[in-house]
Amino acid sequence: MEPSGAPEPPAPTRPDAERVVLRLARPYLGRLLGAGLLAAATEFAGLALMATATWLLMSAAGRPPLDRLTVAIVAVRALAVGRGVFRYTERLAGHDAVLRMVTDVRARVFAALAARREGADRRTGDALSRLVSDVEAAQDLLLRVLVPGAAAALVSLLAVGGAALVSPPAAGVLAVGLLVAGVALPALATRLTRRAADEVAPLRGALAVDAVDLTHGAADLAAFGATDAALTAAEGRAGRLARLERRLAAVGFAVDATGVLVGGLTAAAVVVVALRAGVSGVLVGVLAVGTPAAVEVALALVAAARQRTQLRAGLARVADLLTEPAAPEPVGAPEPVSGGHDVRFEDVTVRYRAGAAPALAGFDLDLPAGRRVAVVGPSGAGKSTLAAALTGAVRPAAGRVTVGGVPVSAQPGDGLPRIVGGLLAEAYVFHATVRENLLLGRPDAGEADLAAATRAAGLLDWVRDQPDGWDTVVGEQGGQLSGGQRQRLALARALLAAPPVLVLDEPTEGLDPAAADAVLDSALAATPAGHSVLLISHRLSGLAGFDEILVLEGGRVVQRGRHEELVTRPGWYREQWLRQEAAERGYLALAP
Numbered sequence: 001m002e003p004s005g006a007p008e009p010p011a012p013t014r015p016d017a018e019r020v021v022l023r024l025a026r027p028y029l030g031r032l033l034g035a036g037l038l039a040a041a042t043e044f045a046g047l048a049l050m051a052t053a054t055w056l057l058m059s060a061a062g063r064p065p066l067d068r069l070t071v072a073i074v075a076v077r078a079l080a081v082g083r084g085v086f087r088y089t090e091r092l093a094g095h096d097a098v099l100r101m102v103t104d105v106r107a108r109v110f111a112a113l114a115a116r117r118e119g120a121d122r123r124t125g126d127a128l129s130r131l132v133s134d135v136e137a138a139q140d141l142l143l144r145v146l147v148p149g150a151a152a153a154l155v156s157l158l159a160v161g162g163a164a165l166v167s168p169p170a171a172g173v174l175a176v177g178l179l180v181a182g183v184a185l186p187a188l189a190t191r192l193t194r195r196a197a198d199e200v201a202p203l204r205g206a207l208a209v210d211a212v213d214l215t216h217g218a219a220d221l222a223a224f225g226a227t228d229a230a231l232t233a234a235e236g237r238a239g240r241l242a243r244l245e246r247r248l249a250a251v252g253f254a255v256d257a258t259g260v261l262v263g264g265l266t267a268a269a270v271v272v273v274a275l276r277a278g279v280s281g282v283l284v285g286v287l288a289v290g291t292p293a294a295v296e297v298a299l300a301l302v303a304a305a306r307q308r309t310q311l312r313a314g315l316a317r318v319a320d321l322l323t324e325p326a327a328p329e330p331v332g333a334p335e336p337v338s339g340g341h342d343v344r345f346e347d348v349t350v351r352y353r354a355g356a357a358p359a360l361a362g363f364d365l366d367l368p369a370g371r372r373v374a375v376v377g378p379s380g381a382g383k384s385t386l387a388a389a390l391t392g393a394v395r396p397a398a399g400r401v402t403v404g405g406v407p408v409s410a411q412p413g414d415g416l417p418r419i420v421g422g423l424l425a426e427a428y429v430f431h432a433t434v435r436e437n438l439l440l441g442r443p444d445a446g447e448a449d450l451a452a453a454t455r456a457a458g459l460l461d462w463v464r465d466q467p468d469g470w471d472t473v474v475g476e477q478g479g480q481l482s483g484g485q486r487q488r489l490a491l492a493r494a495l496l497a498a499p500p501v502l503v504l505d506e507p508t509e510g511l512d513p514a515a516a517d518a519v520l521d522s523a524l525a526a527t528p529a530g531h532s533v534l535l536i537s538h539r540l541s542g543l544a545g546f547d548e549i550l551v552l553e554g555g556r557v558v559q560r561g562r563h564e565e566l567v568t569r570p571g572w573y574r575e576q577w578l579r580q581e582a583a584e585r586g587y588l589a590l591a592p
């Protein structure tokens with residue numbers, strides 16, 4: 001078996017990926033331009049330093065009067081110091097601009113990943129790789145491609161201009177050498193590495209997925225005897241990545257060596273042409289030393305091109321994520337805030353994928369303040385989707401969900417969680433203490449509040465039995481708790497938060513029937529009057545006190561009413577009720 005980190009196909013590179021990322025850099029353009037100019041000043045100072053120092057040494061050999069050398073001596077010192085200062089300020093300015101932009105990009109990528117429940121197939125490892133290495137691609141595009149590339153191009157032009165002042169024919173030869181180093185070699189490097197580079201980013205993403213799957217799924221892989229196969233598959237991908245990286249490094253080495261050769265040949269040709277043109281010995285010396293230095297500056301464009309090739313796939317993945325069409329906004333102008341916490345679903349349809357059957361279809365529900373509604377139905381009926389639409393985790397394709405008269409999508413960022421909350425599907429228990437997990441629900445809760453909530457969830461006795469009490473650490477994802485204890489802890493946190501609209505998605509999952517009934521009763525008793533409850537459950541026991549019960553099947557409401565009505569009507573509810581009663585009576589009869 002292969003873990004779910006199956007190899008992702010190479011990302012189709014998008015020609016506009018760089019443009020998408022560069023649009024995000026627009027607010028920082030001024031700073032980036034400054035960094036580019038400082039980078040050019042650094043390179044230019046280096047080149048000028050080399051040329052001036054050569055002129056100084058060769059002129060000094062002829063023992064001229066010292067005052068003829070004074071300007072050059074001062075220039076050498078100024079250029080040497082200036083170069084360091086320019087380099088330092090360029091690094092500061094460039095990193096300042098880019099890190100600001102990256103913070104922005106990372107926040108957007110995070111929001112794009114988080115906003116799409118329908119994108120849940122994007123696995124943790126892949127999401128991590130998108131957030132970390134792909135976003136770094138955006139950073140490198142500016143810092144290692146555009147800024148140094150632009151600086152190298154500018155300084156190459158200045159070098160040709162400077163050489164032209166000494167000898168136009170020699171400047172012509174230098175221009176040819178610089179074109180080879182700064183245009184032909186980068187194009188060659190791009191051509192040779194493009195295909196391999198396109199495979200690297202998705203392979204790194206797949207390896208990150210492997211790492212997460214192999215760690216989190218270790219117990220299950222071992223239980224099914226699939227560890228070796230999973231490791232082999234992951235090693236295969238790691239090996240392929242290593243081969244690709246070796247190939248890229250070899251091509252890089254060959255291109256770099258060619259660059260050095262171009263520098264030497266250009267310098268020789270410049271010297272020959274300059275001598276033939278009758279340039280003085282000192283200036284020929286300056287050209288001979290300055291030419292390889294200028295070619296080296298132009299070779300920065302090779303490095304920039306190589307980087308750019310390696311960044312393409314990562315940039316495409318970032319651009320894909322940032323340009324995915326958002327779910328449609330609900331039609332109609334947002335309504336005035338009426339306050340209160342009446343919940344209304346009006347003809348709500350939710351679709352996770354275009355063309356797929358809706359997870360929720362034409363759903364209507366009134367949940368005025370203080371009302372208690374239970375939603376039941378077979379697995380996959382759309383119950384959790386309904387809760388997700390209420391908490392804003394999924395956006396309806398049609399219809400609308402309002403809380404206090406305001407559509408969920410128009411609620412202010414922190415407004416909705418203060419009204420709607422509770423125990424949602426697969427509640428996360430943090431690797432922290434019981435107290436810290438609970439305080440997430442209500443940070444200012446006192447010990448008495450913690451005790452009341454855990455008592456209602458049936459966990460208080462267990463907490464009191466622990467040597468560390470409230471400070472018991474529960475392990476990663478609550479791994480040091482039993483399934484039932486984990487569920488009770490999550491329920492206690494929801495009860496402690498006590499939102500005016502309490503959503504309980506399978507709050508008694510993992511508990512035996514007697515415990516489930518007791519916990520549901522005490523949880524409901526602990527919910528303040530006036531607070532609404534939306535219970536999602538596959539168990540029908542304990543629903544007698546609910547104002548309305550909805551039976552969902554295939555995303556549609558097939559029955560609705562109170563418990564005493566539904567048990568008498570033929571249909572899913574009655575059948576399921578009789579089945580569960582018989583099963584649980586049998587279970588209780590077996591119990592000691």
Ligand SMILES: Nc1ncnc2c1ncn2[C@@H]1O[C@H](COP(=O)(O)OP(=O)(O)OP(=O)(O)O)[C@@H](O)[C@H]1O
Pocket residue numbers: 117118119120121352353359377378379380381382383384385386538
């Ligand atoms: N993130 C998702 N992406 C794509 N499809 C999804 C997603 N979540 C749910 N679905 C699909 O939507 C439908 C309804 O799922 P939902 O989780 O709402 O059902 P449920 O009634 O809560 O099921 P259960 O009782 O098993 O938890 C199912 O067909 C499911 O496959």
